[in-house]
Amino acid sequence: MDFSRKEGVGQDSNIFSRGDPQKFFQMKLSTIFLRIVYPGVLTAFLTEYDFETAKKHVWDLGYRVSKYVFNYFKTKSTEFEKIMAEIGEKLWGTKFKVQFDKQKGTYLISPRSCPLCDDMPPLEVKGLHNCFPLEGFFTGYFELLKEHHLFDYKDMFCKVLQSKGSGADSCLYEVKITI
Amino acid sequence: MAGLGKRLAFRLLKKTSFLLITDLCNVVIDKYSEIYGSRSAGIKKYAQIIREESMGVTADIVETPILFGISMRSFLSKNLRDFTFIIELVFYTVLGEKCAYFVSKPEYLPAELSGKKLPQYIIKIVHCPFCYNITKEKEDASTLEPGVTHGTWFAKLMEGMIQGIMDYTGLEYRVDGEETQCFMNGHDYGELTYTLYPKEKSGGK
Numbered sequence: 001m002d003f004s005r006k007e008g009v010g011q012d013s014n015i016f017s018r019g020d021p022q023k024f025f026q027m028k029l030s031t032i033f034l035r036i037v038y039p040g041v042l043t044a045f046l047t048e049y050d051f052e053t054a055k056k057h058v059w060d061l062g063y064r065v066s067k068y069v070f071n072y073f074k075t076k077s078t079e080f081e082k083i084m085a086e087i088g089e090k091l092w093g094t095k096f097k098v099q100f101d102k103q104k105g106t107y108l109i110s111p112r113s114c115p116l117c118d119d120m121p122p123l124e125v126k127g128l129h130n131c132f133p134l135e136g137f138f139t140g141y142f143e144l145l146k147e148h149h150l151f152d153y154k155d156m157f158c159k160v161l162q163s164k165g166s167g168a169d170s171c172l173y174e175v176k177i178t179i
Numbered sequence: 180m181a182g183l184g185k186r187l188a189f190r191l192l193k194k195t196s197f198l199l200i201t202d203l204c205n206v207v208i209d210k211y212s213e214i215y216g217s218r219s220a221g222i223k224k225y226a227q228i229i230r231e232e233s234m235g236v237t238a239d240i241v242e243t244p245i246l247f248g249i250s251m252r253s254f255l256s257k258n259l260r261d262f263t264f265i266i267e268l269v270f271y272t273v274l275g276e277k278c279a280y281f282v283s284k285p286e287y288l289p290a291e292l293s294g295k296k297l298p299q300y301i302i303k304i305v306h307c308p309f310c311y312n313i314t315k316e317k318e319d320a321s322t323l324e325p326g327v328t329h330g331t332w333f334a335k336l337m338e339g340m341i342q343g344i345m346d347y348t349g350l351e352y353r354v355d356g357e358e359t360q361c362f363m364n365g366h367d368y369g370e371l372t373y374t375l376y377p378k379e380k381s382g383g384k
Contacts, residue, residue, distance in 0.1 A: 009365030010315075010365070011314075011315040011319070011320050011321070011363055011364075011365065012314050012315050013365065014362055014365065014366075014367070015311070015312075015314065017362075017367075018306060018307050018310060018311040018362045019280070019306030019307055019308060019311040020306070020311075021198065021311060021312070023277075023280055023306070024197060024198045024201070024280075024281075024306075024308045024311070025196065025197075025198045026277065027196075027197040027198070027274060027275070027277045027278075027280065027281070027308075028194040028195070028196065028197060028274075028275060028277075029194060029195055029196065029197040029200055029273060029274055030192040030193070030194055030272065030273045030274070031192070031193045031194065031195055032192065032236065032239065032240055032243070032272075032273060033200060033273050034195065034200060035232070035236050035239075036229060036232045036233045036236050036336060036339075036340075037200065037203065037204050037207075037229060037232070037336070038203065039232065040228040040229065040231065040232040041207050041225075041228065044224075044228055057210065060210065061203065061206055061207065061210065064206040064209065064210070065199070065202050065203050065206050068202035068205065068206065068312075069198075069199060069202055071312070072198065090196075091196050091199055092195055092196065092199070093193070093194050093195040093196060094195075113193055115193075115195040118193055119193060
């Protein structure tokens with residue numbers, strides 16, 4: 001056992017031997033693991049902060065994750081529906097059903113199984129959902145697509161309308177994109 | 180039978196991207212570091228939450244049917260030597276065969292061979308999805324408190340899990356886990372060490 005730092009070795013000197021992000025990306029993880037690393041974080045935010053602040057922190061989790069993800073996963077499609085399909089299948093391990101609501105001019109997205117709700121303990125807090133970080137995630141990810149000229153739009157708005165973790169039959173997200 | 184079962188269990192369970200979830204964990208540490216004032220405080224806070232959660236979820240993993248309705252419970256044994264197999268089974272159930280890119284087979288160190296003269300398990304981290312992209316600029320490992328590494332939270336996650344299975348099996352040990360080697364400290368691989376203290380002795384915590 002060696003708790004100490006290895007003398008004379010720079011911290012970043014072995015960064016390339018720590019692992020190949022593409023190999024890690026090919027690895028799939030049972031969502032049981034998510035039950036260990038995620039619900040406790042939600043509870044801690046809700047118990048330590050007022051509701052609005054807790055909600056901001058939870059949204060921000062998804063937003064920040066998108067910035068990490070973009071380093072190793074960039075969608076190839078240029079159409080919104082196809083981009084969502086890629087994100088669903090390759091990243092979240094599910095299928096996103098995307099429908100366009102002509103009256104409202106918004107896309108309605110329902111995952112076949114929601115990675116942040118299925119197998120997760122229910123969240124009985126009005127106004128917050130287990131999958132709320134997805135609002136932040138989609139916002140952050142599309143910002144980066146725009147920044148890198150991979151998908152252009154003027155404005156984007158994303159909202160989790162209902163969630164399985166909060167008692168609904170299925171999760172439903174709404175995205176409004178102004179091209 | 181367990182070998183076949185672990186493959187079936189992994190195939191049947193719902194899955195998501197491993198890297199996506201490790202990113203989520205890193206983001207939680209980033210946020211906690213800002214909220215609690217230091218990187219060490221952020222990692223310790225997450226480790227504390229994770230340990231409790233993993234103990235609670237362990238029973239569900241043990242009860243997960245892995246073959247024809249038979250759960251992992253059927254393979255539990257009070258023999259400490261067999262425990263390495265259980266840890267391996269957990270890794271496989273959660274990550275599938277590709278878990279070998281992440282961790283190697285756990286090793287059992289009987290009390291007579293361990294430095295602390297207590298039974299220990301050693302898990303080698305072959306490649307690390309938690310720090311593969313953490314540069315010194317982002318997190319300077321030399322500024323972390325003694326005993327805290329970037330992977331402390333994962334060490335505690337596994338501690339909770341091993342403790343949960345020990346309790347479930349009726350083994351009277353208190354598990355204490357640490358990340359004893361870390362890539363970010365210049366080591367060639369990461370290492371998690373779990374020491375088993377008899378419960379009747381105070382042994383620390």
